[in-house]
Amino acid sequence: MGSMILQAQMWYLCVYMIVDAEKSEVDDKGFVYFPIQLTDEEYYVEERNNKLVTSSDIKLWKQGLMLPGYWLTSPIPYYTFITDDGYSFNEWLEWSITT
Numbered sequence: 001m002g003s004m005i006l007q008a009q010m011w012y013l014c015v016y017m018i019v020d021a022e023k024s025e026v027d028d029k030g031f032v033y034f035p036i037q038l039t040d041e042e043y044y045v046e047e048r049n050n051k052l053v054t055s056s057d058i059k060l061w062k063q064g065l066m067l068p069g070y071w072l073t074s075p076i077p078y079y080t081f082i083t084d085d086g087y088s089f090n091e092w093l094e095w096s097i098t099t
Contacts, residue, residue, distance in 0.1 A: 001081065003066065004045065013053055013060070015041035019076055024091050025069060030098045032091050033069035033078040062087075 002015040019035040026032050043053045045060070053060065062083045069078035082088045087095040 002041075011045040013043040013045055013058065015039045015043075016066075016079075018093070021091070021093055025072055025078060026091070027069070027080075031067070031080040031082070031088055033072065033080045034089065035074065035076040036079050037076065 002013045005012045005014055015038075016036045017039050019037050021034060024032050024034050043056050043058060045053050062085075064081060064083035064087075066079045066081055069080065072078045080088060083095070086097055088098050090096045090098075
């Protein structure tokens with residue numbers, strides 16, 4: 001997973017890594033927050049609308065939000081991931097609807 005960055009009129013995909021899924025935290029709404037780290041991996045996105053990432057096997061298939069667990073006191077940032085159609089990562093790293 002990663003985030004899209006616009007730099008000098010060019011789009012890049014910056015890859016995030018879940019540091020330790022076993023250290024996830026669940027909030028009172030049921031969303032699961034994971035400790036994440038930005039990796040050194042960065043990919044040029046040749047055609048953002050066609051979801052084409054140059055020089056990789058990566059296929060862009062979902063978009064959504066990364067929401068910070070701002071209340072968690074940790075040197076490593078915690079985030080939850082929610083797609084535009086309402087799915088989020090559960091504690092087993094599977095996409096599910098939080099009810």
